[in-house]
Amino acid sequence: MADELELLRGADPVPPHGSRFGDGPLDREAERRLERLLRERPSGRPTRRMLPVPGRPRLPVPGRSRLAWGLAATAVVAALAVTLVLSGPSTTPAVAAPRPLVVQTGSTPVPLDRLADRAEQAAADGSPRLRKGTHVLSWSMGMSDDKPPVTLPEERIVRWRADGSHTELVVATDPRHPGRPVLSDEGGEPRLVDDGHVLSDRTYPPSWSDAPPQSPPPDDPARLRAYLTEAQYTDAPLTTSELLDAVAVLLDHWTLGARETATLARLLAGAEGLRPAGQVTDRLGRRGQAYVHDGSGVRHMLILDPVTGAVLGLETTFTTAEPEYGVKKGDVMSYSAWTR
Template identity: 70%
Template structure:
């Protein structure tokens, strides 16, 4: 032990008993060591398999220097692992890890849905904004297969209706969480990377005069809205809470609700059993919201609503049961939609 301590003392460029210890200038020996540390050529970058090692391969003569540069090597590891999750290499299908579920802020106070419905009705007193047909939605959906790892496909869809009852639909590959980065898409063939904002499809549809839900305007009465959602989702029996939430998604994929419609929907949700307030969240577009959870036999549904107006901001589904054959783990986000005006 004494020999090892002596080696450490000799390796210290500024020993505790040195005459220039503290804020004073370094002695000649310390200056020489510092110059070597700053200007000596760094060792060659290790190959990828060696970067993954938890500890660097230290030898007797390079242990001190390796400790100084290991922080930089660790940063390279994190960056390389992140890039490898996006692109698996030539000839291999890209793999993107599923986004983690939204996290409820631990110190937040849950807002009951009845109180949120009251706020929505107050906000709708002047009737503004108004209802409009069409939608603007950002979605993250998981694609799974038995012979490939699951992938998450981020897309943005804008649907606009014209006065002659025709409408256009624009779908682009983009992820607002990572602006400017390549985006994974499966349009047309196997999954591949495309540029951020890549147009997946741009279509114009002829006039449609259907008056069946969800093409017809949503009603302003709670009971009628419940029946409307049941018909829009093609449900022949009273919907369960998860089914009702999925029907809400169908509605919002066709309509941008006005203040009155949002208030009616908030009241309907407040009258629905099985929706538990859990607290404040920040959604994937950076918006502040209140979260309400429905946990049944299937995926866990989280509804995110504006705390002041009761507008539905998003809906998240996460896996509650692992499916190893598809690479699905408990807690993986299977589907997420964020609606905008």
């Protein structure tokens, strides 16, 4: 018992000898340690989903395996979702998983360092400027070991105010099939809802955290890498897959300005194994340049604006089948599309 108590005392983000009261705000190091506790299981493996933290935008799931539900809960979710899909008329396309993006045949891949040069040229006048908040559309797969996987499409808009408070609007929508019902897990009860149905509309009190990803990203590649590493709550150097995960976390908090976009493009140009693939059209109809990286069982496809270097989207697909969860090779695990 003594060993367990010592472990708990060591994990306490606000120890009794700390500089702040137990019911006061956490300092930067305490905030990082608390996030680590929330994001890790006892085995040290990352959890499938993070709970929302009051006073800040919803945090994405680490590892880019941003599934709509944990595996234990998805058995019920998937069973009900499939029943709803099969029993409702003309609803299958609205909740079906998106197909992987396809690189245009014969298109010329643009090396990342050349695109970084373009981004730096586009950033010469300094506009547009960095803005805290995000507008992202996402498709995330929920899996079960006894039912087919289902996909939850959402649109999220986060806007920050001058007083440090912010609003978060989340709606259920799939722009590929406007007007058709989509699947929602609002309130933990999966069901079909109308396109554009408001899942949540919240206002959070002021928050002025100075820890990444809440603090503004730097406009220097080396410092940006350190920033993204800290945003992932690790001290170890990020692999390319982890770096792409961290980019998604960054874009779920910030709408980058021209200078920050150029810095990110330059950082990505040095990422090992991130190779140009050619031109694609993303799920919002925008043309971009695709860059792919194969990791452990998954492939990341990063889509960048061919002129400004801005990140348009990030797709994660399975490169190996997972029969126990009904997942086939090439299935889309998650996709995010960011807009201004």
